[in-house]
Amino acid sequence: MKEESIIKGRGAQMNVRNKFLEHSHEMRDDFLEYCRLEGEEADKNKTSYIEVFPKTIVNKVTSPDVGMTYSMNPYQGCEHGCIYCYARNSHEYWGYGAGLDFERKILVKKDAPELLEKKLRSRNWEAKTIVLSGNTDCYQPAEQQYKITRECLKIFLKYKHPVGIITKNALVLRDLDVLRELALLKLVSANISITSLSEETRRVLEPRTATIKRRLKTVEELSLNGIPVNVMIAPIIPGINSHEVLSLAKAARDHGALSIAFTVVRLNGAIGQIFTDWIRKTMPDRADKVLHQIEACHGGHLNDSNYVTRMRGEGKIAEQLHNMMRIAKQRYFSDKQFPEIDGSLYQPQKELLKQQKSGQMRLF
Template sequence: MNQKNLQKGRGAQQNVPNRFLRHVYEMREDFMEFCRIEGENPDSNKTEYIPVFPKTIVNKVDSPDVGMMYSMNPYQGCEHGCVYCYARNAHEYWGYSAGLDFERKILVKKQAPALLEAKLKSKSWKAETIVLSGNTDCYQPAEKKFEITRKCLEIFLKYRHPVGIITKNALILRDLDLLSELTQHQLVGVNISVTSLSEKTRRVLEPRTASIQKRLKTIKMLSENKIPVNAMLAPMIPGINSHELLKLSKAVADHGALSFGFTVVRLNGAIGQIFTDWIRKALPDRAEKVLHLIQECHGGSINDSRFGVRNRGEGQVAKQIHDMAKLAKQRYFKDKKFPALRKDLHRQFKDGQMRLF
């Protein structure tokens, strides 16, 4: 891997234009050369935390193939910097770029716990699993500073409401006390994302995420505490990590995962440009091969917007991935089952304490 020209600690290597904005900000080569001569840094590459004030926090998920009905995002943008992340496009709605802005301008919703509590107390609300987070990682580095996710878990526990969690950060173990209590009432399920068993691949693909060993240990510790874990082996990128699917599924099963899911990578919206630029800099020797393999999974395009097909892919390359997944489930998950979460407890706790009458 030739990482000499990569921005340290970042996935995207540029700020692609925002499709909703008329003007484009561009850093010209002559300006960067001037900065070099003057000994100045044209780009500090620092992360910025920006408070935002939404009126609601729980989102209805309309996409029929995502696998969740409701989600909430304490943060927008994600410092993990996964170059393939589908959530990057959402940053454009906030007026930022899906590229480096997504990793460096983190929008923080400090009133998320209060908004969540108001939602769960609403007379019209009927309990359905709410997923933290459908868009960005609720345990990204910002959570160490703001602890919004932990406060939301306290609300879920107070109102005995089911919650799902998706993360690739070992920081989730900080909240083992709350997760254990939620588990006692069958109210929580955790999805840990594990994309590769290779640290080299992980570092270049997901530069600010927890190491693979930390993620596997996280699965093990959660499982030992009876907290159900589903492993997300996603996305599968042909030519980069798809050949690891069998080994990945065995590793997560050995560490206690009860099930696994996967998707075939698709590079929707601005992510196509971001990924293409990244792979030609990070993996120049195999860039064109990988891009062609991705195209084979999506009818000749690197993107696919068709519900039911976009995350599964089609064609021979995608079929090979699905065949491996089928074999993995038969071999390593035959007698395992991820439990359903309870939705019947919440009604008794709508006012914050159990109703006696």
């Protein structure tokens, strides 16, 4: 495919039909030809921020293989545009598409700090680590303008409540002042996603994320400031970044990370179609090889919804990846230990209410 036909700065190269909607929108060839003749842009490829007003912000995670109990997402959709992102399908619940819509229509939850404080003040809430970015990145470009994540971190500090962060954006360093205070109380940990050491790969795989150099610097700066960092080599995509496991692990260790983790790519729901279209346009010479190797990790399919195998994969290729990760951990992290987050400093509201009462009123 010619270079000019690639939508630059975006991961997805198409929109796909929302399975929940009766009607769909398509760009017809006659309209495109009209725009060409008139010298007009058929698609301006702009990002729009749309304010939404959910009633709650903290989500209970019931999936047994995700590794978190609660999450919250200040934004829905993600301008980073990572082509493999499992969160793309969630945009369909909001009435949008999992392809370009996911990257260009960003839903902003401006009330998130107030909703979080309401949750932490609720009578029966007990401290469990709440992870920022369980679905979409809390430090994506919208955060520069809205600063919702920063305000939420202040709420966690105010109530001495444990919080985890997952991001691939160096913008997290803006909040070092708050993060340092949380770290002194053992209330925070960070997960930085780094999927490749190649800028060429990063640009096509994750077009609007921080550069690899800046991400490694972020790991280093967080570590130097006492924030424990885990590097997520996730997902590993056979034929694209699977050969980088050892070099990624070494780079993570050299920049101060205390641990590494990984997942095997799975292309669930609409992502299979989006990814297939993307790789045939951006990496046509290896598209079939990559797609077949992904299928080999999931019983002959691009997707796997089984909790046991969906993020671990199965088969010979997945086994090789697990062996490589085992070697990486033994070689670079055998002397490291990731600290536990302390949830004991948070005082449940029902206990505070009891302390405020006296005499027989404490019975109620």
